[in-house]
Amino acid sequence: xxxxxxxxxxxxxxxxxxxxxxxxxxxxxxxxxxxxxxxxxxxxxxxxxxxxxxxxxxxxxxxxxxxxxxxxxxxxxxxxxxxxxxxxxxxxxxxxxxxxxxxxxxxxxxxxxxxxxxxxxxxxxxxxxxxxxxxxxxxxxxxxxxxxxxxxxxxxxxxxxxxxxxxxxxxxxxxxxxxxxxxxxxxxxxxxxxxxxxxxxxxxxxxxxxxxxxxxxxxxxxxxxxxxxxxxxxxxxxxxxxxxxxxxxxxxxxxxxxxxxxxxxxxxxxxxxxxxxxxxxxxxxxxxxxxxxxxxxxxxxxxxxxxxxxxxxxxxxxxxxxxxxxxxxxxxxxxxxxxxxxxxxxxxxxxxxxxxxxxxxxxxxxxxxxxxxxxxxxxxxxxxxxxxxxxxxxxxxxxx
Amino acid sequence: xxxxxxxxxxxxxxxxxxxxxxxxxxxxxxxxxxxxxxxxxxxxxxxxxxxxxxxxxxxxxxxxxxxxxxxxxxxxxxxxxxxxxxxxxxxxxxxxxxxxxxxxxxxxxxxxxxxxxxxxxxxxxxxxxxxxxxxxxxxxxxxxxxxxxxxxxxxxxxxxxxxxxxxxxxxxxxxxxxxxxxxxxxxxxxxxxxxxxxxxxxxxxxxxxxxxxxxxxxxxxxxxxxxxxxxxxxxxxxxxxxxxxxxxxxxxxxxxxxxxxxxxxxxxxxxxxxxxxxxxxxxxxxxxxxxxxxxxxxxxxxxxxxxxxxxxxxxxxxxxxxxxxxxxxxxxxxxxxxxxxxxxxxxxxxxxxxxxxxxxxxxxxxxxxxxxxxxxxxxxxxxxxxxxxxxxxxxxxxxxxxxxxxxxxxxxxxxxxxxxxxxxxxxxxxxxxxxxxxxxxxxxxxxxxxxxxxxxxxxxxxxxxxxxxxxxxxxxxxxxxxxxxxxxxxxxxxxxxxxxxxxxxxxxxxxxxxxxxxxxxxxxxxxxxxxxxxxxxxxxxxxxxxxxxxxxxxxxxxxxxxxxxxxxxxxxxxxxxxxxxxxxxxxxxx
Numbered sequence: 001x002x003x004x005x006x007x008x009x010x011x012x013x014x015x016x017x018x019x020x021x022x023x024x025x026x027x028x029x030x031x032x033x034x035x036x037x038x039x040x041x042x043x044x045x046x047x048x049x050x051x052x053x054x055x056x057x058x059x060x061x062x063x064x065x066x067x068x069x070x071x072x073x074x075x076x077x078x079x080x081x082x083x084x085x086x087x088x089x090x091x092x093x094x095x096x097x098x099x100x101x102x103x104x105x106x107x108x109x110x111x112x113x114x115x116x117x118x119x120x121x122x123x124x125x126x127x128x129x130x131x132x133x134x135x136x137x138x139x140x141x142x143x144x145x146x147x148x149x150x151x152x153x154x155x156x157x158x159x160x161x162x163x164x165x166x167x168x169x170x171x172x173x174x175x176x177x178x179x180x181x182x183x184x185x186x187x188x189x190x191x192x193x194x195x196x197x198x199x200x201x202x203x204x205x206x207x208x209x210x211x212x213x214x215x216x217x218x219x220x221x222x223x224x225x226x227x228x229x230x231x232x233x234x235x236x237x238x239x240x241x242x243x244x245x246x247x248x249x250x251x252x253x254x255x256x257x258x259x260x261x262x263x264x265x266x267x268x269x270x271x272x273x274x275x276x277x278x279x280x281x282x283x284x285x286x287x288x289x290x291x292x293x294x295x296x297x298x299x300x301x302x303x304x305x306x307x308x309x310x311x312x313x314x315x316x317x318x319x320x321x322x323x324x325x326x327x328x329x330x331x332x333x334x335x336x337x338x339x340x341x342x343x344x345x346x347x348x349x350x351x352x353x354x355x356x357x358x359x360x361x362x363x364x365x366x367x368x369x370x371x372x373x374x375x376x377x378x379x380x381x382x383x384x385x386x387x388x389x390x391x392x393x394x395x396x397x398x399x400x
Numbered sequence: 401x402x403x404x405x406x407x408x409x410x411x412x413x414x415x416x417x418x419x420x421x422x423x424x425x426x427x428x429x430x431x432x433x434x435x436x437x438x439x440x441x442x443x444x445x446x447x448x449x450x451x452x453x454x455x456x457x458x459x460x461x462x463x464x465x466x467x468x469x470x471x472x473x474x475x476x477x478x479x480x481x482x483x484x485x486x487x488x489x490x491x492x493x494x495x496x497x498x499x500x501x502x503x504x505x506x507x508x509x510x511x512x513x514x515x516x517x518x519x520x521x522x523x524x525x526x527x528x529x530x531x532x533x534x535x536x537x538x539x540x541x542x543x544x545x546x547x548x549x550x551x552x553x554x555x556x557x558x559x560x561x562x563x564x565x566x567x568x569x570x571x572x573x574x575x576x577x578x579x580x581x582x583x584x585x586x587x588x589x590x591x592x593x594x595x596x597x598x599x600x601x602x603x604x605x606x607x608x609x610x611x612x613x614x615x616x617x618x619x620x621x622x623x624x625x626x627x628x629x630x631x632x633x634x635x636x637x638x639x640x641x642x643x644x645x646x647x648x649x650x651x652x653x654x655x656x657x658x659x660x661x662x663x664x665x666x667x668x669x670x671x672x673x674x675x676x677x678x679x680x681x682x683x684x685x686x687x688x689x690x691x692x693x694x695x696x697x698x699x700x701x702x703x704x705x706x707x708x709x710x711x712x713x714x715x716x717x718x719x720x721x722x723x724x725x726x727x728x729x730x731x732x733x734x735x736x737x738x739x740x741x742x743x744x745x746x747x748x749x750x751x752x753x754x755x756x757x758x759x760x761x762x763x764x765x766x767x768x769x770x771x772x773x774x775x776x777x778x779x780x781x782x783x784x785x786x787x788x789x790x791x792x793x794x795x796x797x798x799x800x801x802x803x804x805x806x807x808x809x810x811x812x813x814x815x816x817x818x819x820x821x822x823x824x825x826x827x828x829x830x831x832x833x834x835x836x837x838x839x840x841x842x843x844x845x846x847x848x849x850x851x852x853x854x855x856x857x858x859x860x861x862x863x864x865x866x867x868x869x870x871x872x873x874x875x876x877x878x879x880x881x882x883x884x885x886x887x888x889x890x891x892x893x894x895x896x897x898x899x900x901x902x903x904x905x906x907x908x909x910x911x912x913x914x915x916x917x918x919x920x921x922x923x924x925x926x927x928x929x930x931x932x933x934x935x936x937x938x939x940x941x942x943x944x945x946x947x948x949x950x951x952x953x954x955x956x957x958x959x960x961x962x963x964x965x966x967x968x969x970x971x972x973x974x975x976x977x978x979x980x981x982x983x984x985x986x987x988x989x990x
Contacts, residue, residue, distance in 0.1 A: 126949070143874070208938070
């Protein structure tokens, strides 16, 4: 007999109120809302000792997901080791006292979670918790599979899941293939996808390139574009390949979701496609087999409290929006590298970083435009596209 | 007929664990003061190779030749060039080397001969002589139009018109090197005769030059054709039957997926060079990120049991850039060959030291990679002391200057008059023989030469480096390359028979200690365990966190100094590396 739902919910609420991810998500709401906890949904996914339940509670109308594990009260503390912060509290499972805790702190239970989330299709020997973010916790199984266990839930399908599944259907190879999703009562609880060990975020490669550039001894007054490129840690060939990847992503998105005429064809004439929408250097990864799109963004839906979850509008926009997002991201990473320099060398670093950004933005665009078929997504020539991106980047730079 | 030398006994798959040393007999040591290195000179310098820890010497072509292509244009397959000595000298060299546990292989060019070879003289003399079909003749130069021109800097076409026979002949390389016609069974028989001749004299095998081009067919690239593989299987079968334990090492400058075809099902070549890996090691260091290396490793297929890759940093040829994309080639030129004189065909003609701007840390890192990545390392003579090059010499002569033995006259290479030397030794203040030579580096315990010797000794203690599997470990820091070498599950240990190898080991000779009881460090798990290699490809210090969970509780022992590092826990293992630094670890349960 598992612990009763009310007992579990009673333990989950105070636990949630201590979690930084919960506090971060709730910070934009009036504190009065915080008292409106409600048990929305509960499933016992492993009965016995150890056991595990998937618990969804709503605060206002925001659903939060917690995986609660329990073990014999005498044995659990030793198992939890350093993770004493994961403890929820004691309760009774019918045959005595058990200690309840966040199941992600329990290797055995989080290993078993893979079978739960994949309806028994996948299993693993080892698991490691790699990330704990506001929106989800990330687990890696056997260095082979990756699970996002969502914390703030959304109506299924979450946009990233929908994107991944549709891209998979049209045969887009350059991403992490979705393997399984765990859905209950119209909400996505977890996503299982491929994991590629050794993949490196584009941002880190960009910083490696900038480190080489800024660490070089070049005379201050000779900072020219050609010195930035063609040598050392030059990123431009990778930026070009990244452009190619982006074009193939857009072509696949156009195939999967169709193409619309752009309603407001002001700055950027052409068509609208389902864009990535949150495309930056942390979303793309270099692997031993080239670039992949590693994520599609999963910021929690910001709905107004008290209203039902508004279905998110599928995001159709000019492909230039993604290009501008990534170009802006190049600017940000360049700024990050400059900021890490001591003040005295910063002016010089700024000049170099600017040239670096220009070079790689250009290579990225060239890669994009060089892909066959991309002409039907964008009716601009290279210099028009470059101008359009430039102004979109400038927009992004304006303080909100 | 001269007496043949004794073959080396021992492990028939010795080449999988061997460290090779490629040298130019003309450039190594001159024993008779005629300005040209010779076999006797090389024999006198075997001490150096044994001291260094070399297992096998690869001799660049020593046959009579007009030397239009560094001796790869052979005018007689069945003797040696007179300036190098006699066949007796060669046999004496081989015997002395074998006594020291060092094997000797030679270059063999099957694809073509010199235009001075008597076979060609006869073939071109008329259209109906007995050797008329030994070469590839045609009335026009239209045939095999899909075959690329390899020496594109100097040869406009693969066909050249012969005034005497009034026909065109086919050549894949210089026009002084007509291709043999392997469709003619007499040519096959003649070449098998050449193979037997040298093996009978005691050579331990061949480095097979330009092997993909033996057979040609209209409408193909005339490379890697099935008939070529069939011929190699025939040569291999002959060698296995009559000369077990001898080596066929193929030069196939192609992508790994094509190269692996030359292993056949383990019934063609024992070894092939891994060409694509080499430029990418340089590229990875300049870009300060591992992807150029891991990408090519990921594309390298598994090879049949008993086979091995040959890997190298530099050799007698240019740093070939055939196996990179155009864009990568532009990058490599920009990085490593700013002066057009440094370029040749599709490559860069430079030695290791100048390529890395004489930065010893980079040279050490590159050797660290070479000695720990899958394959048998092939060193190029002179690179053990970080010799330089002379880009003002023609063709590839810039990297073929005399070995620098001592600060004495002519680099201690020869007592001949300076003007008599086959090539001038390097004399510039940085790489010249007064600064860079074996004698000085032997005397200096912190020299590169001593460092390399120590590295080779450590490598020999861990057969994982030679025959283990490779697994690249994920690391967030793109400037760090970490991999594990481990005896593979399918790895069948080779029988190590008592023989010359162990005798050399017992005599304190080169580190031929691949016998199981000598492998492994004090208290270490030794040859059965994993070795972890972590390299920093950046010129700045780098941290990295590795997940070493499967060795939880073990202590990593750094192999060079046997320094214990902090114990591995369930948490990510943190390692910090100096600029261009690298570590090799084994794991000890303490």
